[in-house]
Amino acid sequence: MIGRRRIVLGIVAMVIVAAAVAFWRTRRLPAGAPGSTATSHRGGTLIATLRSEPPTFNRYSGNTYATALVNDLTQAPLVRINQLTQAVEPWLADRWTRSADGRQYTLHLREDVVFSDGHPFTADDVAFSFNAAYDAKTASVLGDALKVGEQPLSVSTTSPHEVVVTFPQMYGPGLRLLDNLPIYPKHRLAAALAAGTLATAWGTSTPPNEVAGLGPFVLTRYEPAVRLVFERNPHYWRVDAGGQPLPYLDRIAMEIVPDQNAELLRLQAGQIDLLQDDLRPEDYVPLKREADAGRVRLMDVGTGLDMHVLWFNLGPPASADTHRAWLQRAEFRRGLSHAVDRRVFARTVYLGAAEPSWGLVSPANTVWYSAGADRPDYDPDRARALFASIGLRDRNADGQLESESGVPVRFTVLIVKGVGASEKGAAFLRAALARLGVTLDVVALDLSSVVGRWTAGDYDAIYNFLLTDPDPAANLDLWLSSGSSHVWNPRQAQPATPWERDIDNVMARQAGTIDPAERRRLFEQVQRTIAEHLPAMSFAIPHVYVATSTRVASFTPALKRPQVLWNADEVSVIASGAR
Amino acid sequence: MVRFLARRLVSSLLMVVIVASAALLLATASPGDYVATAGGIGANQQRMARERVRLNLDRPPAVLYLSWLAGAVRLDFGTSLLYQRPVGALVAQRAANSTLLAAAALIIAALLGLPLGVFTGSRPTGLAPSIVRGASVLCLSVPPLIASILLLALAAMTGIFPTGGMTSLASPADGWSWWLRDLAWHVPVPAMAVGLPLAATLERVQSQALADALAEPCMTAALARGVSRRRLLWRHAWPLSAKPVTAVLGLIAGALLSGSFAVELVTAWPGLGRLTYDALGARDIYLAAACASAAAAFLAVGILGSDLLLAIVDPRVTIAPPARGPTAP
Numbered sequence: 053m054i055g056r057r058r059i060v061l062g063i064v065a066m067v068i069v070a071a072a073v074a075f076w077r078t079r080r081l082p083a084g085a086p087g088s089t090a091t092s093h094r095g096g097t098l099i100a101t102l103r104s105e106p107p108t109f110n111r112y113s114g115n116t117y118a119t120a121l122v123n124d125l126t127q128a129p130l131v132r133i134n135q136l137t138q139a140v141e142p143w144l145a146d147r148w149t150r151s152a153d154g155r156q157y158t159l160h161l162r163e164d165v166v167f168s169d170g171h172p173f174t175a176d177d178v179a180f181s182f183n184a185a186y187d188a189k190t191a192s193v194l195g196d197a198l199k200v201g202e203q204p205l206s207v208s209t210t211s212p213h214e215v216v217v218t219f220p221q222m223y224g225p226g227l228r229l230l231d232n233l234p235i236y237p238k239h240r241l242a243a244a245l246a247a248g249t250l251a252t253a254w255g256t257s258t259p260p261n262e263v264a265g266l267g268p269f270v271l272t273r274y275e276p277a278v279r280l281v282f283e284r285n286p287h288y289w290r291v292d293a294g295g296q297p298l299p300y301l302d303r304i305a306m307e308i309v310p311d312q313n314a315e316l317l318r319l320q321a322g323q324i325d326l327l328q329d330d331l332r333p334e335d336y337v338p339l340k341r342e343a344d345a346g347r348v349r350l351m352d353v354g355t356g357l358d359m360h361v362l363w364f365n366l367g368p369p370a371s372a373d374t375h376r377a378w379l380q381r382a383e384f385r386r387g388l389s390h391a392v393d394r395r396v397f398a399r400t401v402y403l404g405a406a407e408p409s410w411g412l413v414s415p416a417n418t419v420w421y422s423a424g425a426d427r428p429d430y431d432p433d434r435a436r437a438l439f440a441s442i443g444l445r446d447r448n449a450d451g452q453l454e455s456e457s458g459v460p461v462r463f464t465v466l467i468v469k470g471v472g473a474s475e476k477g478a479a480f481l482r483a484a485l486a487r488l489g490v491t492l493d494v495v496a497l498d499l500s501s502v503v504g505r506w507t508a509g510d511y512d513a514i515y516n517f518l519l520t521d522p523d524p525a526a527n528l529d530l531w532l533s534s535g536s537s538h539v540w541n542p543r544q545a546q547p548a549t550p551w552e553r554d555i556d557n558v559m560a561r562q563a564g565t566i567d568p569a570e571r572r573r574l575f576e577q578v579q580r581t582i583a584e585h586l587p588a589m590s591f592a593i594p595h596v597y598v599a600t601s602t603r604v605a606s607f608t609p610a611l612k613r614p615q616v617l618w619n620a621d622e623v624s625v626i627a628s629g630a631r
Numbered sequence: 632m633v634r635f636l637a638r639r640l641v642s643s644l645l646m647v648v649i650v651a652s653a654a655l656l657l658a659t660a661s662p663g664d665y666v667a668t669a670g671g672i673g674a675n676q677q678r679m680a681r682e683r684v685r686l687n688l689d690r691p692p693a694v695l696y697l698s699w700l701a702g703a704v705r706l707d708f709g710t711s712l713l714y715q716r717p718v719g720a721l722v723a724q725r726a727a728n729s730t731l732l733a734a735a736a737l738i739i740a741a742l743l744g745l746p747l748g749v750f751t752g753s754r755p756t757g758l759a760p761s762i763v764r765g766a767s768v769l770c771l772s773v774p775p776l777i778a779s780i781l782l783l784a785l786a787a788m789t790g791i792f793p794t795g796g797m798t799s800l801a802s803p804a805d806g807w808s809w810w811l812r813d814l815a816w817h818v819p820v821p822a823m824a825v826g827l828p829l830a831a832t833l834e835r836v837q838s839q840a841l842a843d844a845l846a847e848p849c850m851t852a853a854l855a856r857g858v859s860r861r862r863l864l865w866r867h868a869w870p871l872s873a874k875p876v877t878a879v880l881g882l883i884a885g886a887l888l889s890g891s892f893a894v895e896l897v898t899a900w901p902g903l904g905r906l907t908y909d910a911l912g913a914r915d916i917y918l919a920a921a922c923a924s925a926a927a928a929f930l931a932v933g934i935l936g937s938d939l940l941l942a943i944v945d946p947r948v949t950i951a952p953p954a955r956g957p958t959a960p
Contacts, residue, residue, distance in 0.1 A: 097800070104909065107713050107714050107715060108715055115669070116669075191678070191681050191682065191685065193678075196675050196678060255714075255715045255716060256714060256715075257716050275798070275901075276721075276724060276901065277725070277901030277905060277906070278796060278797055278798060278899075278901050281800070305800050307796060307800075307899070308899065308901075309795060309796075309899045310896050310899060310905060310908075311896050311897045311899070313780050313783075313897065314779075314780070314783055314794065314795050314897050314898065314899060317780075317783050317784055317786075317787040317794045317795075318787070318794045318795065320787055321786070321787035321788075321790065321794050323787075323793065498663070498912070499663075499668055499671070499912075500661075500662065500663025500664065500667055500668040500914050501661075501663050502663075502672070503663055503667040503668065503670070503671060503672055503674075504662040504664075504667055506672050507667065507676070514672075516672060530673070536673055536674065536675045537672070537673030539672065539673060543676065
């Protein structure tokens with residue numbers, strides 16, 4: 053009898069707990085969540101996350117994502133790349149003209165623009181910013197990216213609102229280069245530049261009110277390892293189509309959340325509005341459920357622009373390895389490419405949220421992607437034939453291929469530890485190659501060790517994420533054999549192979565012309581050469597998903613990070629409960 | 632007593648120096664460095680070389696170490712390569728946050744673990760003690776990382792507690808009392824994640840120690856003299872069982888920092904664990920050395936506290952050095 057009473061009491065207690073949980077959950081549902089409008093509301097706070105805090109607020113000395121994001125919110129360049137169209141659009145410079153030889157641009161600066169501290173913006177600030185970027189003592193992280201043919205741009209001021217920028221040679225991307233350069237206030241930082249201390253200026257111990265800028269927000273609070281708070285810049289110069297001053301938001305708070313699981317939980321709990329990092333494939337299903345229930349908004353922005361790439365060591369130390377000369381052969385790389393079923397790869401590694409890929413340019417890069425380049429698809433028989441053509445056969449019927457000298461066909465791929473896509477992708481490649489008798493050893497190291505091994509040329513292959521600019525001429529470091537990012541054999545004094553010499557020549561012409569059609573034609577040629585020799589290859593490009601709370605009303609997500617905050621001044625939130 | 636404390640202080644200081652030196656030398660000797668990590672694959676080699684010169688990372692490890700040691704003697708532990716700030720200030724700020732979390736976790740562990748240990752130790756059989764033992768084993772088996780995620784999920788589901796962080800977004804102008812209440816609202820989830828496994832450890836140790844104490848002949852004699860069971864338990868058996876519990880409590884206090892490492896990451900608690908993770912990830916040798924020395928200092932304080940507590944609970948334990956001279960055959 054007592055036992056039955058206990059059971060009944062237990063059931064009642066469980067029902068009460070379940071009801072309480074259900075009540076809390078429903079209480080958290082935002083009103084009218086599924087029907088959020090795309091109209092822009094003025095005011096409110098957007099709460100986003102950052103995986104790590106910025107080491108500095110100074111974009112001239114910091115190249116982390118966090119520093120770049122702080123810069124995007126608080127500073128402004130002369131021209132901006134529209135992340136949706138990839139077109140260069142006026143920003144602090146409202147118009148410009150190009151000289152007949154295509155090397156000189158005269159930029160007219162917006163008048164009546166002031167920094168967040170009320171100081172007028174003039175051409176002197178532009179000249180100061182270029183000087184800072186090229187200053188030897190500052191050794192700015194922006195300096196190299198602002199050079200063409202390793203030469204700096206020449207900048208002169210002709211009036212308080214006009215600057216002339218001269219390129220050392222004809223440069224295809226033209227003013228696109230200037231999107232990288234935030235215009236910093238000369239009146240605040242000239243003394244630091246003169247003293248040679250600009251690199252350490254605007255560190256995280258700087259009081260936020262000393263960081264002035266031309267961006268839509270100003271940094272008002274920094275709590276180390278906790279959050280950054282940005283308030284609307286009262287002097288911001290942009291207005292919307294209806295003449296309303298921008299930004300719409302009163303405030304953006306960046307909560308520093310190092311763990312991605314915790315970040316997701318916060319979004320699901322309605323405590324944040326926006327995730328900064330790309331969603332992992334395994335996060336899609338739970339978030340889709342939340343989205344279907346109207347608790348979050350999940351958007352598939354499309355196939356990404358960047359991807360994981362497998363490249364081989366084609367540098368001098370590796371080419372001296374006579375026992376494994378096959379590692380240097382294009383036939384081996386082509387065979388490997390045929391060995392991988394990219395559709396299954398996309399389904400397995402990215403749980404279907406990816407598209408098969410082959411080269412180093414994403415189909416999402418509609419301006420530059422060449423559909424005509426060869427795409428060695430899944431064909432195990434062709435792979436075996438290619439391996440056999442360079443003497444790789446199973447000579448002792450043990451299921452393992454051996455080279456002509458009897459050495460088993462085995463090589464190592466380095467990946468960065470803790471990166472899910474790298475680990476899963478490398479495991480898939482290992483299994484795919486094992487079926488053909490090739491042993492792939494996957495070695496996971498921390499980033500620093502992978503960089504060290506790559507720099508020393510001490511590796512067989514690396515499978516890693518490759519981040520590139522959509523415009524190929526902005527990635528000359530990758531395409532040119534002399535480039536430091538020519539990952540398979542960097543910094544060559546002379547091109548090691550005829551096909552690399554060809555690419556060097558074509559890319560030099562591609563970067564040196566301003567005719568868009570000619571540039572496209574030349575880059576198609578480069579993609580065909582790469583597809584033929586396959587020094588590096590990709591297997592799948594993941595889709596880019598953006599997850600926000602339903603409070604976020606108007607935003608236009610892009611494929612590149614920061615997907616939502618790239619145009620932070622136009623993002624708005626629906627007013628709701630206290631934040 | 633003073634001599635004992637002075638000796639302990641010197642040995643603790645030595646331990647801190649050794650741990651910090653080892654951390655610095657190991658971080659320097661391991662492949663790659665801060666500049667390579669920051670630059671990533673494809674970074675400009677000339678630029679990286681300039682950076683190494685600017686940051687003195689081009690020096691041989693021995694020179695680097697001696698220069699750091701010379702600074703450390705003057706309490707200058709170097710400038711963080713990652714944050715470009717003096718590491719002393721960075722570590723002090725985060726250590727305070729970690730201390731707060733550790734104290735809260737220790738309180739939870741003691742308040743839950745000790746009474747439950749007495750409960751299970753005094754009742755060898757029964758449903759309730761079995762449930763407590765089972766829960767302890769479960770808490771001990773679940774890694775802190777998983778425990779943190781589970782607790783965060785629970786917090787997200789119920790909304791009772793925030794899902795991480797140390798403070799809310801509201802302005803600091805809201806006043807001290809508001810700030811303290813806000814802090815108290817944020818502490819329970821990470822403190823539970825750190826404290827529950829420790830509570831389980833204490834419960835198990837206390838339970839066993841109490842069961843052993845109750846089995847002593849003196850307890851049977853006390854019962855025979857008519858001492859009530861409650862008085863026997865709390866007045867006689869519990870103090871007798873305190874020695875092993877105190878020893879474990881001290882070690883737990885010292886090791887709290889390493890236990891909170893994963894919890895701080897998951898719950899976004901701005902403590903020393905997160906700072907250490909960032910320092911190691913970025914190969915910030917000076918910050919890694921300072922974090923390691925702070926962890927060693929935590930351990931030293933924990934062990935010292937344990938020794939002192941042990942001396943208090945068991946008068947037979949002496950903290951004076953052992954007497955020299957002929958020993959009995």
